[in-house]
Amino acid sequence: MFDDLYHLLIESPLFILFITISLGYFIGKFRFKTFVLGGIAGSLIMGVLIGQFGIKMPSGIGTIFFALFIYAVGYQGGPQFFRSLNRETGVQLISATITCILGLLCVLIAAWMYHLDRGTAAGLAAGGLTQSAIIGTASDAIAKLGLSAQATQVMQANIAVGYAVCYIFGSFGPIIILATIIPAIMKWDLRQEAKDLAKKMAGSRSIELEPGQFQAISDIDTRVYQILPDSKVIGQTTATLFDSEDHIAIEGLIRNNELIDVQLDTVLKADDIVAVTTRTGNFSKKYDLFEKEIAKPGLLELTEEVRDIILHNPDLDGKTVEEFYDKTADKDHCGLFVVGVSRLGEELKPDSNLVLRRGDEIKLIGRPADLDRVSSKLGLVISSARLTDFISFGIGMSLGILIGMVTINIFGVSMSIGTGGGCLLSGLVFGLLRSRHPQFGALPSGASNFLRDFGLAVFVATVGITAGPQAVVAIKEYGLELFLLGVGVTIIPQVITFFISYYLLRIKNPIELLATIAGGRSANPGFAALLEKAGNSTPVVAFTATYAIANIWLTLWGPVVVALVSKNAN
Numbered sequence: 001m002f003d004d005l006y007h008l009l010i011e012s013p014l015f016i017l018f019i020t021i022s023l024g025y026f027i028g029k030f031r032f033k034t035f036v037l038g039g040i041a042g043s044l045i046m047g048v049l050i051g052q053f054g055i056k057m058p059s060g061i062g063t064i065f066f067a068l069f070i071y072a073v074g075y076q077g078g079p080q081f082f083r084s085l086n087r088e089t090g091v092q093l094i095s096a097t098i099t100c101i102l103g104l105l106c107v108l109i110a111a112w113m114y115h116l117d118r119g120t121a122a123g124l125a126a127g128g129l130t131q132s133a134i135i136g137t138a139s140d141a142i143a144k145l146g147l148s149a150q151a152t153q154v155m156q157a158n159i160a161v162g163y164a165v166c167y168i169f170g171s172f173g174p175i176i177i178l179a180t181i182i183p184a185i186m187k188w189d190l191r192q193e194a195k196d197l198a199k200k201m202a203g204s205r206s207i208e209l210e211p212g213q214f215q216a217i218s219d220i221d222t223r224v225y226q227i228l229p230d231s232k233v234i235g236q237t238t239a240t241l242f243d244s245e246d247h248i249a250i251e252g253l254i255r256n257n258e259l260i261d262v263q264l265d266t267v268l269k270a271d272d273i274v275a276v277t278t279r280t281g282n283f284s285k286k287y288d289l290f291e292k293e294i295a296k297p298g299l300l301e302l303t304e305e306v307r308d309i310i311l312h313n314p315d316l317d318g319k320t321v322e323e324f325y326d327k328t329a330d331k332d333h334c335g336l337f338v339v340g341v342s343r344l345g346e347e348l349k350p351d352s353n354l355v356l357r358r359g360d361e362i363k364l365i366g367r368p369a370d371l372d373r374v375s376s377k378l379g380l381v382i383s384s385a386r387l388t389d390f391i392s393f394g395i396g397m398s399l400g401i402l403i404g405m406v407t408i409n410i411f412g413v414s415m416s417i418g419t420g421g422g423c424l425l426s427g428l429v430f431g432l433l434r435s436r437h438p439q440f441g442a443l444p445s446g447a448s449n450f451l452r453d454f455g456l457a458v459f460v461a462t463v464g465i466t467a468g469p470q471a472v473v474a475i476k477e478y479g480l481e482l483f484l485l486g487v488g489v490t491i492i493p494q495v496i497t498f499f500i501s502y503y504l505l506r507i508k509n510p511i512e513l514l515a516t517i518a519g520g521r522s523a524n525p526g527f528a529a530l531l532e533k534a535g536n537s538t539p540v541v542a543f544t545a546t547y548a549i550a551n552i553w554l555t556l557w558g559p560v561v562v563a564l565v566s567k568n569a570n
Contacts, residue, residue: 047464074427119155123162128489137558166486174526519546
């Protein structure tokens, strides 16, 4: 019976994959004082343990889900990334280069001190620095040494051995160092730091809200009044109460216990109960118009809608918000309010003097019927339905994969940024295009968050399941020496780079600093753990540029290690 169950599980790798993720996130919730392992690290650990049963994962599944993860990361961070390219980015690239050089030095010192052959040293670099491209470049360099076929084959096999032994901690180490140990020592609250950085990136005007939270104070409000017999508004129409500066709208009316349909020419009478909508600051100025505020009667229901519109009407190009109100009120209805204007991804304050431009994304609030009357005259309505544009998503992923396949030759070494790097760049571009042209490439935050989180969980679990058996076998065969050397290669560059970057390069923001180190280490799981702790996409900006430069440097280290380590395998 147990044999049948064992064979069933072995033949059902997808079942094992989901069990691994579930158990990984379960153990990731355990807390010891301020230490929390996290779901990413938990999935990696469970993957290694479950991998000992000899589970064979479907070929390419890790690559597919990593591409989904990294595309979603780029998409979410695209607007902030391109806005943040400045002198700070140059400093971050210097930091990443230092990390890569320190990694190379650690590998070379370990190889010289412990008399490692070229293949094992290259495997130490590939696993300890988690750069699988080193396997290819180092193997190619060994093949060109002109050694015997046996020596060449042995050293190329040693690359795989060194990689298998060192890769697990190479992946796990940055998770612990960057997302747990350094923040604990420095007493950094990564979630709060990420929220503060997000606010800074948004120009300090927006506050990031936690799930379930909302802004209690609104710029636009609706209150209910009963018109007294001596009120100044008796005999006036709803249209005459409107002026573009204060913008007051009568949007609901009860007369003689009956709900009246409000029109522009509706005349107000004594004892009418009216729903008045305006900006909150106007109620005190206009209080004497209505005088008696009352609780909302059960008969009075007012449904309003928020609608985003891309302004295309040439007659409104160059007009102020005040002039916009004049035009829409004269022709349609005054019960519309501009509550937001976005231009090229930047949020603008919608005061009365703001000049509107074609292509602006205008956020209007008002009754659905009023919005219907003006929407088509203003421009293109952005659907409020949370639907993914699968056309642009498919194109973006395809372009990312194609970019990753492009190779260039640097100092005789064929280089490519791989599927992950290509999808990251594609995601950045498509995220930027979406921010500037909201009618294009919709990928709602819920969908992109799922792609990011689930894609990463599958990738990390697959890495653990696949690499676990080789690592244990190699440790048994070669002892702990090579494993411990890998631990040093993984940890030492991160620690030294932290001090250099923080105290000399003056990268003081915790999120930017840790993301820079993760990028310089090409540490995808470490970056993912940092994203998990941050709770938003603020680490993306620093990670993206440093990740790209690290892929170039680390790939080049393969032939460099082969050239500078002189020992050959027997």
